Amino acid sequence: MDTTQLLKGVLDLAVLAVVSDEDGYGYDVVRRLRSAGIEEVGDASVYGTLRRLYSSGALTSYVVPSDEGPHRKYYGINAQGRAMLDAQSKEWQEFAGTMGRLLGTEAVR
Amino acid sequence: MSITTEVWDVDEYAAAVRRALVGLGPEQIEDLTDDLEADLADALADERHNAHGRSLLEQFGPPQEYAAELRSAAGLAPVVVEPRHRTMRDWLGAPFVAMRAGGDRALATLRGQSFWPPVESFLVALRPFWWIARAWTGYQAAMYFAGATTLRWLPRGVLMWVLLGTAVVLSVQWGRGVWFRSGALAWIARAANVFAVVALLPVVVSLQGQTQSWESAYNSSGYGPVQTEVVYQDTPMDGVVVDGMQVSNLFAYDAEGNPLTDVQIFDDRGRPVRTTFDNGSGEWFFPETQEPWSFVSRADEDGRQRWNVYPLKGAPTSEFTFADDGTHALTGTSVPSIPPRPFAKAPALDAPADSSVAADSVVPTTAPTP
Numbered sequence: 210m211d212t213t214q215l216l217k218g219v220l221d222l223a224v225l226a227v228v229s230d231e232d233g234y235g236y237d238v239v240r241r242l243r244s245a246g247i248e249e250v251g252d253a254s255v256y257g258t259l260r261r262l263y264s265s266g267a268l269t270s271y272v273v274p275s276d277e278g279p280h281r282k283y284y285g286i287n288a289q290g291r292a293m294l295d296a297q298s299k300e301w302q303e304f305a306g307t308m309g310r311l312l313g314t315e316a317v318r
Numbered sequence: 319m320s321i322t323t324e325v326w327d328v329d330e331y332a333a334a335v336r337r338a339l340v341g342l343g344p345e346q347i348e349d350l351t352d353d354l355e356a357d358l359a360d361a362l363a364d365e366r367h368n369a370h371g372r373s374l375l376e377q378f379g380p381p382q383e384y385a386a387e388l389r390s391a392a393g394l395a396p397v398v399v400e401p402r403h404r405t406m407r408d409w410l411g412a413p414f415v416a417m418r419a420g421g422d423r424a425l426a427t428l429r430g431q432s433f434w435p436p437v438e439s440f441l442v443a444l445r446p447f448w449w450i451a452r453a454w455t456g457y458q459a460a461m462y463f464a465g466a467t468t469l470r471w472l473p474r475g476v477l478m479w480v481l482l483g484t485a486v487v488l489s490v491q492w493g494r495g496v497w498f499r500s501g502a503l504a505w506i507a508r509a510a511n512v513f514a515v516v517a518l519l520p521v522v523v524s525l526q527g528q529t530q531s532w533e534s535a536y537n538s539s540g541y542g543p544v545q546t547e548v549v550y551q552d553t554p555m556d557g558v559v560v561d562g563m564q565v566s567n568l569f570a571y572d573a574e575g576n577p578l579t580d581v582q583i584f585d586d587r588g589r590p591v592r593t594t595f596d597n598g599s600g601e602w603f604f605p606e607t608q609e610p611w612s613f614v615s616r617a618d619e620d621g622r623q624r625w626n627v628y629p630l631k632g633a634p635t636s637e638f639t640f641a642d643d644g645t646h647a648l649t650g651t652s653v654p655s656i657p658p659r660p661f662a663k664a665p666a667l668d669a670p671a672d673s674s675v676a677a678d679s680v681v682p683t684t685a686p687t688p
Binding site: 220234235236239240251252253254255256257258260261264270271272278279281282 | 349350352353354355356357360361364378384385387388389390391392393394494495496
């Protein structure tokens with residue numbers, strides 16, 4: 210199964226979860242998603258998602274100057290984002306449970 | 319596909335992504351891609367770490383696809399403009415919207431040119447200078463509207479510096495995208511930016527004009543750099559000059575060294591030799607007199623005023639008055655006299671051949687012909 214299709218529906222949730230752990234800049238979030246096992250995520254999808262979540266008010270953003278490299282735009286979660294994360298993770302848990310039960314009855318283990 | 323054979327560096331790839339985002343406003347593109355170069359570079363560095371060594375194209379695919387992914391993930395699917403009721407705000411905003419659209423189109427056209435990406439990144443690097451410049455312009459405008467009669471390049475006084483400093487902080491924070499991101503404030507900030515663009519040139523020009531007038535006043539008051547006035551004269555100065563100093567009077571002595579009076583002097587072409595050209599109005603100092611003298615002319619038998627009869631006679635200037643016709647004349651009781659001679663008697667000529675005077679001077683062997 211193409212996990213990228215699955216991921217599309219939950220990328221917001223995944224990004225919110227990563228950022229809620231710790232503030233991060235674009236590629237940093239990509240890296241943490243990958244190290245968490247979400248390998249197929251496209252960089253551009255993550256950046257676009259960060260941007261959209263920021264525009265919708267779920268994330269804050271601030272620029273961190275850097276001595277050696279370029280300045281990086283960091284994203285952090287705010288109250289609205291946290292509420293969104295809670296609601297979506299609850300939905301996901303329910304959905305995953307439903308899917309698990311569905312598959313558990315049909316799948317041969 | 320030929321494109322896969324090309325080697326793209328981070329800047330080129332990022333520029334291609336931006337080009338592919340045509341249709342979005344520059345601010346949206348900026349929002350979406352402001353960290354793109356850094357992110358791509360990080361991704362490349364990680365890639366090298368993993369020893370895959372894939373190029374940007376292999377890693378991310380064509381920039382167009384990358385851009386499309388970025389755009390759709392950001393929720394910026396092709397925007398459908400819905401017709402809606404026009405409000406007052408739309409009416410007022412229409413020219414700005416049109417201007418902005420024109421700017422966007424121009425920028426999109428430029429971004430399609432291959433020369434543009436390096437130019438743009440250069441200009442982007444210069445943005446902090448503009449942030450300072452617009453803060454400064456705003457400060458000058460504030461001074462002007464506050465009724466300052468003269469603008470200055472830099473503030474004077476703590477309060478003015480604080481004002482300028484505040485303007486700089488506001489400008490830079492906005493430029494960095496830290497402050498003024500919400501609707502109304504962003505509009506005010508944008509208006510201020512446009513105002514700064516328009517006002518910068520007039521402010522600089524008027525300051526320049528003031529500075530020039532100050533400089534000329536400063537220089538003419540003698541505090542400026544000393545300017546030596548060099549006068550080139552094509553013809554030598556008139557008069558008689560000895561050792562670089564203009565001579566006021568001549569004293570003639572005869573062969574025995576006795577002083578002569580009323581000696582007329584002409585040059586080799588018959589022109590009268592004059593020492594003074596002030597016609598009696600000038601004041602001359604001699605080594606042994608306390609006050610200046612003025613000279614009078616002699617009248618010849620034809621009634622002409624003659625100034626080449628030496629020694630010139632005169633009197634202390636205090637004895638002269640200005641006549642009704644403006645001429646400088648002696649008062650009624652004063653009589654012109656010969657100024658003090660340098661010496662009463664000069665060395666005689668025709669001295670014996672063994673005298674020391676003759677030793678180093680040419681002695682005419684025959685008497686000068688009259």
